[in-house]
Structures are given as C-alpha cells and as structure tokens.
Amino acid sequence: MTSVAILGSTGSIGTQTLDVIRRNPEEFSVEVLAAGSSADLVIEQIAEFKPSLVVMADAAAAQKIKTEFDTLQVYHGKEALEKAATQSDVIVNAIVGFAGLPVTLAALNAGKRLALANKESLIAGGPIVQKARESKNAQIIPVDSEHCALHQCLGGDTTNADEPFTTVKKLLLTASGGPFRKWTKTELNQATLEDALNHPTWSMGQKITIDSSTLMNKGLEVIEAHELFGIGYDQIDVIVHPQSVIHSMVEFVDSSVIAQLSMPDMRLPISYALRYPTRGEAPWGEINWDTMRRLDFEKPNEEAFPCLGLAYEAGKIGETAPAWLNAANEIAVEAFLKRVIKWVEIPEIIQMTLNEFDGVLAETEHDIYAADRKARVIATAVMEKL
C-alpha cells in the first residue's frame, strides 16, 4: 500500500489524483490532504478518503474543517504545509503557482518521491530545487503530460542521473496551440476571458488554461524540461500538435525519434507518477485506432505569442530570471482573470518586468522568495502604468 499526500486536492489535478486512488483502493491510501480555502470540498474528501492530516492555507477554512472533524489533525499556514509535504510515500504537488515552492523543497529535502504537477516551483526555484533534489532518495516524477512523456521516452528516472544524455539530439515538446491557434493579430486584440478559457483539448484549472492560451504554459514547460532533464535550451523545440495525442518526443543523435501517445487525460500521467517504476492497468487515455485518422504538426507562431520567446530568454539567463518571469506572469494572469487587463497586455507586462531584471543570483531559498516579491511589485507597477 502506497501512502499519498495530495497538496492542492481540490483542484483539477488534485481531484483527478483522488479519482485514480478511488479506483485503486488496494494500492493507495490518502494520508494527507491540503488546499487553499475550499473547505466544503475538503470536508467531502475527508469523509470519503479518511486522511490523518489536513492543511489549509486559509485559517478560517481550517477552523471550519476542525469543527466538522474534531479528532482530526487540521492545521493552516506555510509551516504546516511544509510538514505535510514530508508525511507520505508519495507527495503530489498539485498546488497552483509559486505557492507550491515550499512543498517541492520540503518533499525533496525529506528524500521523498515528488509527483510534480506544480511546474511553477521548479521554474522559479530551479537552482535551489536542484540542490534539494540531491537529498538521499529524493526523486521527481513529472505529472505534466509532456514531461511524463519525455520521462518515458528517455527510459525512466533521471533525477540523479550521473551521465548527461549524450545520445539525445533534441527534446520535442508538443503544444495543442490553445484556443487562439488560428487567430489573427486583430482578433487576438479582442480576445475575451471566455475565449481564453475555452481550451480545445484539455479541461484544467483557470491559471494554466490562460497560460495555454498565451503559450506561456509551453514556455514554462521548456524551462521545466531543461531543469528536469538537464538538456540545453538550444536542444529543446516546441511543435504545435493540435490533437494532443503525441505528448512529446525525443530525437536521438542517430535521428531516431521516440514519442509517447495516448488520448488527453491527466489521470494517465498521474497514475504513472504514483506507480513508477511499475505500471498498472488504467482505463484512461486509450487510443481508438479505428477512428484516429491524422496527427498534424506546425511551427508555433512566436510573433503572435511572444510569451514563448520570453520564457526561452529568461530560461537562458537562468539564476533568478525565471522567478521574475513566473511572478510577472502570475500577476498578469490574475489581472486578466479579474478582467483588469486585456489578453494582449499579458506578454507586455512580462516583457516590461523582465526589462527591469536585476541579475541577482539564485544562491539561497531567500534569493528566490526575494526575487518573486520584487518582480511582483514591478509587474504591478508596470500594469498600473499601462
């Protein structure tokens, strides 16, 4: 029996993780649940999965849960979240945004297997996460479907790989292209929140859905692939593949290409990360070859979607630059979700924030938190000017 901590249990990845566990009760038990403020859904999850520890970011939400389950350990705040990230065999980080960084660091420092959906922590905290990853038994198994695909194509765990991948020519990250793939510049200028939330192939949380519409999600994934697999940025390409059936590919030096295919369903990579290195029978993602007619590919339009290039730029600078990119993006996306800015202003805010980048090195955890705070202040100021 594998015990699992699900941090971000009320979100899209969190609830799909619980679905994988619900269908495999003989294999997995839920030891920890954590979320932000959605107390009512957590109360339902506690009744069904009976964890021994619950952590909420919000104090009032924790109090509400404690009133329902008075003998259960219920805590709130960052320290409690960090402790919760060390309490099970597998830690699923399904929190959205930079708030997931303490979980990633605590799980790795405690030598746990981290099933990582929260890409923002790896992107913002890159150099510090790499140090934590050196802890004995620490392991990252990616949940992001593209990186789960790369993990499979590369032949498994790469967390403590001594050898760089000398036989890899390129990582080919596939992208659906999002809802605006065929939109002209004039149309993009009029894009609404509803348009941006209407993703063609995946049903996900709001933040990542907006990131997919700007191609920032793919940009963040380029940095994620670099951090996970240690491959240089000039060896990571993005290819638009609208069907989202090929989840990514690896091209080797002899020009052989290995791809991973399945229908778009996040429960497949979640189940892979929970079960690795074994596989279990799973009803998700099966391809019907009788109806599968075509797989298309095209180059991303970097002029219409500047976020992709901005991510490459910040990734190549390294140190705290990706933390700045991530913070500026989170500020801009939040403002777009609140209808404060236009969709086309998201990359403008990020670009103008990165223009102010101060070049601070990422030597300690403190450097990452300070970079995040500073970039948020600058991004907010930039937005107000706009």
Ligand SMILES: NC(=O)c1ccc[n+]([C@@H]2O[C@H](COP(=O)([O-])OP(=O)(O)OC[C@H]3O[C@@H](n4cnc5c(N)ncnc54)[C@H](OP(=O)(O)O)[C@@H]3O)[C@@H](O)[C@H]2O)c1
């Ligand atoms: N959704 C996908 O298909 C998908 C695919 C690949 C990667 N990812 C990545 O997975 C992560 C989660 O995405 P999602 O789509 O599942 O997001 P989501 O649906 O918005 O869910 C976010 C989760 O994080 C919790 N949360 C927010 N702030 C928190 C805090 N300060 N402390 C503790 N918990 C907090 C939320 O709790 P409340 O409900 O209480 O606010 C919720 O459980 C993101 O990094 C995303 O990029 C997602």
